[in-house]
Amino acid sequence: MKISTIKERLPLSEILDHYGLKPKNNMLKCYWHDDKTASLQVNLEKNFYKCHACGKTGDAIQFIEDYEKISKHEAINKAKGFLLNSEAQSQYSVDRGTAKTGQTNPSGEKSVLFLKDNQNNIDVAGGTAKWQAEFLGKMLAYFKNALNSSKPARDYLEKRGLDNAVLEIGYNSGQFHHGERKTEELLKRSLEAGLLLDKGFINNRTKEKAYYVFANKCLIFPLRNKENEIVSIYGRSILDNDKGKHFYLKNRCGIYPNYPNPETKKLILTEAIIDCASLLQIKKIKDNYSLLSCFGANGLNEEILEIIKSLKDLEEIIFCFDQDKAGKEAVEKYSKHLKEHLPSKQISTVELPCKDVNETLQLHNEDIFTELLDNRTFIFSDEVESLDTQLNDKHAVILTKEESLKTNNDQPKTVTDFLSQKDLLKNLNQLIEKAGIIGEENSRLLLFLITISYLNKNPLHGIVQGSSGSGKTHIISRIADMMPQEDVLRFTRITESSLYNWGEFDLFQKIIIIEDLDGLKEDALYALREFISNQVLRSSVTIKDKKGNNKSSHKIVKGQFSSLSATTKGETYEDNMNRSFIVAVNESDEQTEKIISYQNRRNAGEIDRNEQEKAINFIQKIVRNLKHYEVINPYATQIQLPNNVKNKRRLNEMFQAIIKQITIVYQYQREIKNGFLVTEIEDIENAVEILFESIILKIDELDGSLRQFFEKLKKSFKEEQFSRFDAMEVTGFKKTQLQFYLNDLVRLEYLKQIGFANKGFKYKISYNDNIQRVRKDLKEAFTKQLEELKKNKK
Known part of the structure; x- marks a missing residue:
């Protein structure tokens, strides 16, 4: 393997993680000099480090060489070992994006419709060794306690709108095999269960065996069998990285959250475990529906199908999948397959206002799910007639999606609907x-x-x-x-x-x-x-x-x-x-x-x-x-700022920037061409209206508050002389601020100061500029240009 390949594929973050080093704000204390404050900066994006005190710098290989004080050749071999083990570890990861394409996952598990060879997993689930179920149960208890001690994990839960007080969630910080808990029995069981993977070498620093940790820095969700035993676990990374977000133990088995009640009548299927967890928090849904999570868009496996078939009282299967292409295609093919196997069951789908269930929970009140379920779409026509009959019996009215997502005061209830409004x-x-x-x-x-x-x-x-x-x-x-x-x-x-x-x-x-x-x-x-x-x-x-x-x-x-x-x-x-x-x-x-x-x-x-x-x-x-978009304004060359504005070059750039910003706000209503949002004339009209006063300030010699002060003086005194006490009475300003403004107007020659200080100055307006005329001319200039734009567009 070439050195350049190692440098390209081996992240510095993994090296730091191996040595137990955790940068804070991308800084560490330097290990090559007496560093009392953190002066070693690590750039994990560009894969290099640099000490601002001693000047030590390098990449991942250099870090190994410097940190362990070994030769360059030894560091390269060690880095190669890290890389090979890292790529072996990636077999743990099952990315939902891969699952949607129907390709083979890194674990060797093929993502096709209803895995016929997955029956082995079910057999394994049924015959899981008692020790493993007990061991995973104890580990889940440990992970749940670890969640309470981890602020990053709690912050991630809050960001995703999940409540661990209601849900059974843990967190794997990667430290469960260290400290007082560490025993030979723990290591043995962890290796057998797949929670640890032997790296195959001794850590030079600790002089102990080195291990890769399954689902490190992940939220942990239990997968259960029919006896409600934990037979496997799922890990969801809280880190944004490209190495994997979804982790399953080898020979995945079990389902989330558990086997449904045999008397279930309505069953909701979600595409992902976090989506299912999101709905489990909503009491109205939990009380009236059973829930099962699939394992990605193509993850409705044989075990889940057998569970559905076993529900004798089941009346309806409700898909609550993602709103992307893969999710919609999955609903279409699964609904046909289920109809063949279960022709008497109703099949429906929920149209979400956002990408998925969890994002909808983040951006809306939980009551929206009740409303979305009430307005779900039945996939087969005969079921639509059945639903009409049911609703008529209850004297209900079927609302359109647009009507159902509005509040009582006729305001849109969802963010997407709000951003889609004309005004x-x-x-x-x-x-x-x-x-x-x-x-x-x-x-x-x-x-x-x-x-x-x-x-x-x-x-x-x-x-x-x-x-x-x-x-x-x-x-x-x-x-x-x-x-x-x-x-x-x-x-x-x-x-x-x-x-x-x-x-x-x-x-x-x-x-x-x-x-x-x-x-x-x-x-x-x-x-x-x-x-x-x-x-x-x-x-x-x-x-x-x-x-x-x-x-x-x-x-x-x-x-x-x-x-x-x-x-x-x-x-x-x-x-x-x-x-x-x-x-x-x-x-x-x-x-x-x-x-x-x-x-x-x-x-x-x-x-x-x-x-x-x-x-x-x-x-x-x-x-x-x-979402951020680059914006194209096809009218940018056809509307001009007035010539008498100060710093016209810079203001023009700012004017165009506001037009682009308005276009971005209207992104749900604007055309996207080659990845660019396209500005409409309406955006320019809005920009002119919003920016008008700011442009006036750029033209005016007086700043905003000074202009307002001067306009009050002009209105009250016209040609008359006045004292500062007279000015104080008509403007309402206190003595210090008022004197400051009067001095400014005298300096700019808008006021003339009369008399002597010992007798009290008098003031008179010496320059009666017509700012209202300037405003009118500017408004007419913009109006004319906008009318010309509309005329040319027609």
Whole structure:
């Protein structure tokens, strides 16, 4: 075997796992010098490591050589042994993707319709040695306890919407054969049962036999026989890797969750064990149906078929398979086969709104399954007539799928249906208001679009500007609440060097919320600007080598993130603003009345806080459900920004980015051509409407809050002189903030200062610009271009 082949196929992660090394944030303490803090960085994607202190670097083979202090030749031979054993271990794994193609699985088990040779497995199940059933039962108890001690496993369960308090689930951390539990009997039984596989060599570090662990880092589900004994187990990896996600013991037998009640009348068949577990948690389903899991799309084996045949009172078989091509094809062929064997049984299928049962559970309330089952589709025509008769007897009404998935207030109940609405942005805006942002209709929608861009290759950034106490921090905090919380980082302040000290990928695909941009020093602002412009920070740092000598090193932090920040000062951050969308808080009296009215109704108990939480949770599901696409805008060359806008090049790119973001939100309604979403004219119209105020701010010399302040002065005083106390009365600003604005307007020559300080200055409007005319001209320019686009399309 060539060295290049070993390097290509042997992952560094497996070497680290062999030596019991677990990186935290891709960092380890270096083993080649006295390292008090973790300075050894491992890149598991690119398969190399590097110490930022002593400079030690290399690949998987080099790591073996350095760690065990052996020769290069010995390290290569050892790496070859690791690789061969690793590939032998892959025989444990049965990937559902392979099963759907009808190919032979790595275990040698052929995935065809009703395995005729699988009868041997059933015989094995019936005659499983008593010791093995008892041993697997004890191991399951151990794995269940291990689940309570593992945060990653519990986090994975939470992510998948599974409750181990209700379900029989364990977790294999790969440590059951270590520590105080380790005995010769345990090792012997584990090898016989298949929970361990002898690697065939001695671990140089521990001087003991090395083993591969079956279903390492996997959730564990028991498979049972007719006597309800555990005769095998299934493992589902909690890690995202290409080596396998689904693991079964050799000579798989037994079924999940158990043999159904002999008096079963309605039986639900799921495609996967996790799908079956998802339904087992729902009391209404568990009380009214029996459940069985198949082993993939082509995993309805002979054992399951025999179980179905044995149910004498069975009336109906309900398929709840995945909504992909393989799942639908499997339902079609299995239903025909079952009809031949069981002609008197009704056969139906459930049409899921998402990919599979578990994803549907993650994105919806569990009540949706009751409704989906009530509206299931009967596969054979004579059964449809039978169902009509049953429903008529009960004086029921058959609802269409579209009607059945809507709530009482005529709002779509599923994420997919919501994203398929014609007035999607309008309804999304209303949902954002329910989540707690009152008024600011276009601003809140723009901030939402900016924030959800964090998964794109070129994410967007926004700065909310307003006077002190105007609610700018509230807006960005509420928008952040609507995002998946595992992706949100919130900062009150950022120190000068902190952004340089993150791990290489710690800020990758994240959302950064900066509550007070005014608190950042120039060095921190510079780092933020670099991140926004280049998505990477590169710094030259000084480290000490193992001899204590200073040495220069190169540190990289990648930052593909979207960001929202708040400020009271506009002009101070011009460089940042050139790279970000500017949103001015609406400080009008009308908006103030809206907010006060909402606060009063909330305090009076008229606002349902549960409805607000439901809206936030639903928006989070929407964000998780959106997929990233590259977008083509065929109209990009046919609509132009006005010539008088500042930084037109950068703003044009931002304008096109918002159009693309709107297209992504409409992905369920847009054409996909060669893998690209195609923008419609409607997306450009929406972008113009949402971005209009932000474009005005780019044209206007005054920032948002200063412009609103000046417009109030113009309206109240026109040609009259006024004092700062007069200005305080009509604007409502406090003394310090008001004086700050007056000074700015004098400096920009919009106001003329009259008199002397000892007698109190007077002010007079010296430049009465017509911003309303600018707004009107801009709106007409955009309208004309859009009408031309529609005309040409026809």
